[in-house]
Amino acid sequence: VQLQASGGGLVQAGGSLRLSCAASGRALSSYHMGWFRQAPGKEREFVAVISGSGGNTYYTDSVKGRFTISRDNAKNTSYLQMSSLKPEDTAVYYCAASASFWGVVEGRGNYWGKGTQVTVSS
Numbered sequence: 001v002q003l004q005a006s007g008g009g010l011v012q013a014g015g016s017l018r019l020s021c022a023a024s025g026r027a028l029s030s031y032h033m034g035w036f037r038q039a040p041g042k043e044r045e046f047v048a049v050i051s052g053s054g055g056n057t058y059y060t061d062s063v064k065g066r067f068t069i070s071r072d073n074a075k076n077t078s079y080l081q082m083s084s085l086k087p088e089d090t091a092v093y094y095c096a097a098s099a100s101f102w103g104v105v106e107g108r109g110n111y112w113g114k115g116t117q118v119t120v121s122s
Helices: 101-105
Strands: 002-006 009-012 017-024 032-038 045-050 057-059 067-072 077-082 091-098 116-121
Touching (some): 017 032, 045 077, 045 101, 057 067
Parallel strands (some): 009 116
Antiparallel strands (some): 032 091, 045 057, 091 116
């Protein structure tokens, strides 16, 4: 599976962005999809995951109520809608895919795409 994240950019605090992750190589519905981020000087951290069917989601506490993960299996694409952005959301965002839902959360056995930079100004 090849993944390509896009949609990053510069936004003011309180603003919104939608990230996309386009997959190729295999049907996206076979995989649980997730988003991670890595801020400068910090380790990569889990952000959100969605099940292959789209029926289950899970978020890290810091983004609950602000970020929404979704997917369109017909388009082989997953999305991360980010709202009420804060400067601390500034990071490179990566999408990931795994055959295991909790494997995505734990970063195990994932396919990774190249990241997209999100910068939130105060």
